[in-house]
Amino acid sequence: MNEQILTSLSYGLYALGVRGEHYPSACIVNTVFQVTAIPAIIAVSVHHDNYSHACMVKEKKFCISVLSEETPGSVIGALGFHSGKNKNKLTDIKYSLSPSGLPIIEENICCWFECNIINSIETPTHTIFISDITNGSDSSTGVPMTYSYYHEVIKGSAPKNAPTHLQKSEPSQLNQKYICTICGYVYDGDIPFEDLPDDWVCPICSVPKSLFKPC
Numbered sequence: 001m002n003e004q005i006l007t008s009l010s011y012g013l014y015a016l017g018v019r020g021e022h023y024p025s026a027c028i029v030n031t032v033f034q035v036t037a038i039p040a041i042i043a044v045s046v047h048h049d050n051y052s053h054a055c056m057v058k059e060k061k062f063c064i065s066v067l068s069e070e071t072p073g074s075v076i077g078a079l080g081f082h083s084g085k086n087k088n089k090l091t092d093i094k095y096s097l098s099p100s101g102l103p104i105i106e107e108n109i110c111c112w113f114e115c116n117i118i119n120s121i122e123t124p125t126h127t128i129f130i131s132d133i134t135n136g137s138d139s140s141t142g143v144p145m146t147y148s149y150y151h152e153v154i155k156g157s158a159p160k161n162a163p164t165h166l167q168k169s170e171p172s173q174l175n176q177k178y179i180c181t182i183c184g185y186v187y188d189g190d191i192p193f194e195d196l197p198d199d200w201v202c203p204i205c206s207v208p209k210s211l212f213k214p215c
C-alpha cells in the first residue's frame with residue numbers, strides 16, 4: 001500500500017489544553033472525533049512524547065478548543081512545533097481558563113469543551129484517550145479549520161508527533177518555493193522569497209528567513 005492514500009482522510013485542527021505542572025499548556029491535535037452522542041463521548045490521539053500526554057495521564061482531563069479558519073497560523077506554530085515541557089507555550093497566546101482550570105484558546109476559535117478521560121487504548125506511538133464531555137460552549141461560531149485548509153491555504157505541515165506525519169519531503173515545484181526547516185511551512189507568495197524584508201519571519205513558527213531552504 002502507498003501510505004500517501006491515507007492523506008485522503010479528513011481531519012480538523014484543535015488545541016488540546018492541559019493543566020501543566022507549573023503553568024497551563026496546550027498542543028495541536030488533528031484526531032478528535034465524536035464516538036457517541038448520548039452520552040457525548042469523544043476520542044483523541046496523542047503522541048507518547050508530548051508533554052500534554054503526561055499531563056493527561058496524570059490529571060485525567062483536558063480541554064479542546066476547535067480552531068477556525070480565522071485562527072492565526074502562528075497559534076498552530078506556537079502550540080504545534082514547540083514542547084511545553086520546559087517552556088510556557090501560551091505566553092504570547094490569548095487564553096482563558098475553563099471551570100476546571102484548563103486553558104481555552106481565545107484566538108477566533110469556534111467553540112471549546114472540557115473532557116474527563118474514562119478509558120484509553122495504546123498503540124506503539126500514540127494513546128487514544130476516550131473521554132466524556134463535561135462542559136463546553138453554548139454555541140459555535142465561524143468555520144472550523146480542516147486539516148486540508150491548513151495544508152492548502154495556510155501552507156502548513158504536520159508536526160512530527162502528529163498521527164498523520166509522513167516522513168516525506170515536500171514535492172518540488174516548477175516555481176521556486178522555500179520551505180521552513182522548522183515547521184514545514186512552504187512559502188510560495190507573489191513576492192519572490194529573496195525580496196521579502198530581512199525581518200520577515202515564518203508565519204507559522206516565527207523563525208527568520210535564514211531557516212528557510214529552497215524546495
Ligand code: FE
Binds near residue numbers: 180204
Ligand atoms: Fe516555520
